[in-house]
Amino acid sequence: MDSTDIANLQGYASFFMTVFLVIMLYGYIIYLYRSEKKGERDYEKYGRIALDDEIDSTPVEDKPASQRYKDEEK
Amino acid sequence: MQSNAALEYDYSLAKKFTFLTILFGILGMIVGTLIAAQLAFPELNYLLGEYGTFSRLRPVHTNTVIFGFTVSGIFATWYYLGQRVLKVSMAESKFLMVLGNIQFWLYFIGALAATVSLLLGFTTAKEYAQYEWPFDIVVVLIWVLWGVNMMGLIGIRREKALYISVWYYLACFLGIAMLYLFNNMEIPTYFTSGGLGNPLHSVSMYAGTNDALVQWWYGHNAVAFGFTVPIVGMIYYFLPKESGQAIYSYKLSLLSFWGLMFVYLWAGSHHLLWSTVPDWMQTMGSAFSVVLILPSWGSAINMLLTMKGEWNQLTDNPLIKFMVLASTFYMLSTIEGPIQAIRSVNAIAHFTDWIPGHVHDGVLGWVVFMIMAGIFHMAPRMFKREIYSKKLMEAQFWLQTTAVVLYFTSMWIAGITQGMMWRAVDEYGNLMYSFIDTVTVLHPYYAIRALSGVMYLTGFLMFAYNIYKTMTSGRELTQEPQFRTPMA
Numbered sequence: 001m002d003s004t005d006i007a008n009l010q011g012y013a014s015f016f017m018t019v020f021l022v023i024m025l026y027g028y029i030i031y032l033y034r035s036e037k038k039g040e041r042d043y044e045k046y047g048r049i050a051l052d053d054e055i056d057s058t059p060v061e062d063k064p065a066s067q068r069y070k071d072e073e074k
Numbered sequence: 075m076q077s078n079a080a081l082e083y084d085y086s087l088a089k090k091f092t093f094l095t096i097l098f099g100i101l102g103m104i105v106g107t108l109i110a111a112q113l114a115f116p117e118l119n120y121l122l123g124e125y126g127t128f129s130r131l132r133p134v135h136t137n138t139v140i141f142g143f144t145v146s147g148i149f150a151t152w153y154y155l156g157q158r159v160l161k162v163s164m165a166e167s168k169f170l171m172v173l174g175n176i177q178f179w180l181y182f183i184g185a186l187a188a189t190v191s192l193l194l195g196f197t198t199a200k201e202y203a204q205y206e207w208p209f210d211i212v213v214v215l216i217w218v219l220w221g222v223n224m225m226g227l228i229g230i231r232r233e234k235a236l237y238i239s240v241w242y243y244l245a246c247f248l249g250i251a252m253l254y255l256f257n258n259m260e261i262p263t264y265f266t267s268g269g270l271g272n273p274l275h276s277v278s279m280y281a282g283t284n285d286a287l288v289q290w291w292y293g294h295n296a297v298a299f300g301f302t303v304p305i306v307g308m309i310y311y312f313l314p315k316e317s318g319q320a321i322y323s324y325k326l327s328l329l330s331f332w333g334l335m336f337v338y339l340w341a342g343s344h345h346l347l348w349s350t351v352p353d354w355m356q357t358m359g360s361a362f363s364v365v366l367i368l369p370s371w372g373s374a375i376n377m378l379l380t381m382k383g384e385w386n387q388l389t390d391n392p393l394i395k396f397m398v399l400a401s402t403f404y405m406l407s408t409i410e411g412p413i414q415a416i417r418s419v420n421a422i423a424h425f426t427d428w429i430p431g432h433v434h435d436g437v438l439g440w441v442v443f444m445i446m447a448g449i450f451h452m453a454p455r456m457f458k459r460e461i462y463s464k465k466l467m468e469a470q471f472w473l474q475t476t477a478v479v480l481y482f483t484s485m486w487i488a489g490i491t492q493g494m495m496w497r498a499v500d501e502y503g504n505l506m507y508s509f510i511d512t513v514t515v516l517h518p519y520y521a522i523r524a525l526s527g528v529m530y531l532t533g534f535l536m537f538a539y540n541i542y543k544t545m546t547s548g549r550e551l552t553q554e555p556q557f558r559t560p561m562a
């Protein structure tokens with residue numbers, strides 16, 4: 001394989017990787033909106049983390065509480 | 075972990091890094107102003123013998139403002155807001171405190187020593203990666219210490235969800251770690267040659283076009299992960315907190331994050347348009363640069379929309395002014411960059427003053443403004459005192475805003491004039507101007523830039539004074555302010 005082949009190969013690899021990543025990114029957008037629509041997640045509540053940030057304020061998602069939540073799912 | 079009423083956030087590290095931010099900010103901008111003046115008035119090159127020449131001082135400027143000022147600002151704000159959004163105090167872990175202090179001292183001494191080494195002329199001659207190999211090792215150590223500290227704090231957090239700012243700081247850590255390591259692969263010549271030459275000297279492991287590619291993959295992404303990502307992390311915390319408004323759309327912030335991560339890493343080859351790198355790579359660099367507008371504006375617009383219905387705060391809280399202006403300048407420079415990355419535009423812009431013009435509307439308008447806003451917001455919480463003077467802050471705002479505008483407009487004109495003159499040919503195809511013709515024409519614009527430097531530096535000194543007075547004689551606060559920063 002000479003250097004033009006390698007350059008070509010790199011070009012194609014970069015192209016397909018781009019396509020792949022674009023699909024992933026759009027997939028993520030759809031996932032975000034769909035899970036919110038179905039009522040599975042509420043992303044906007046995380047915006048409160050910056051506002052209620054006293055050390056004794058209640059976490060938006062408590063660490064142990066969410067652990068419990070996971071266990072219930074199982 | 076049980077919550078404990080007596081527990082408080084520990085700001086000692088945030089304070090220490092705040093001092094360094096101010097110190098390196100002053101040093102870096104004094105040198106910036108001096109080199110700007112040297113370009114206008116060359117006699118100024120001969121003030122300090124070899125140590126005062128433009129070629130010695132330019133890397134001192136860039137490295138001090140990047141690795142000194144900006145990186146201290148990143149550390150200072152992390153050690154403040156990291157605790158808050160994770161709802162855990164640094165004081166809860168002795169280990170993390172000790173580690174943080176080692177990081178601080180290593181960084182302080184390392185940064186000073188590295189700057190002196192540049193002044194003495196030790197350099198690898200790779201832009202923004204000029205530090206010689208022993209300093210690179212120190213940089214890596216500091217970075218690892220910070221990373222361990224960050225992961226440690228995340229490990230003991232109470233808030234399960236990682237706020238968007240934390241994502242940005244994490245990306246800054248990972249991005250810079252990868253970039254810095256790869257670009258600074260070098261071989262110390264003294265040890266491999268059996269004792270020839272200076273022990274500090276090294277040679278890069280890359281050569282020719284490969285070297286250029288790795289260098290600008292690094293250079294461009296140093297802007298991405300040093301000047302963009304952590305600063306976005308800052309504004310996502312400080313603007314909502316200061317205004318009392320939650321981020322307009324948290325989902326948009328997540329999308330912009332992944333968009334930025336995905337696109338930025340591919341845009342570096344726009345620094346090498348018309349050079350010997352493969353064509354497809356140049357095209358890719360241009361294309362990705364244009365796409366980069368989307369995630370960048372995604373964050374900036376999200377910030378402006380956060381202020382929806384609250385624009386009155388813009389007139390009565392100067393801190394909001396700083397942050398809104400910062401995100402506006404972020405928008406300006408992220409539209410300007412992609413324009414410069416278009417091949418035909420780049421043919422004019424490359425190697426001209428338009429490039430430093432672009433750099434500085436980003437760094438002066440966005441990076442420095444945001445870091446100063448962060449410090450203004452943190453100061454009353456860290457020192458339990460009101461900001462010393464609102465009037466001074468207003469005056470500083472207008473002085474520095476004028477300075478930024480003078481800087482980038484003069485460089486736009488200078489750059490485009492230069493680009494046009496260099497390529498102008500007469501009817502026979504001969505070049506119409508020699509290099510010195512352009513220098514003569516540009517002189518007034520260089521003088522304007524030097525003036526803008528003096529103004530911006532003055533504004534920064536006003537900022538430093540305001541913080542100093544806040545610390546020492548601001549009115550004492552009995553209670554930590556919740557949102558709006560109190561100022562006299």
Ligand code: HEM
Nearest residue numbers: 103106107109110136139429430433437441442527530531
């Ligand atoms: C008082 C404020 C400042 C002044 C007067 C100033 C001036 C200058 C000058 C004259 C240059 C060299 C341009 C050339 O070689 O033609 C330069 C380069 C640069 N400065 Fe500044 N500077 C200032 C603040 C800053 C700050 C705060 C940052 C970053 C946080 C910064 C980042 C840079 C960078 C990255 C370059 C290299 C640009 C390139 O290679 O195209 N500067 N500055």
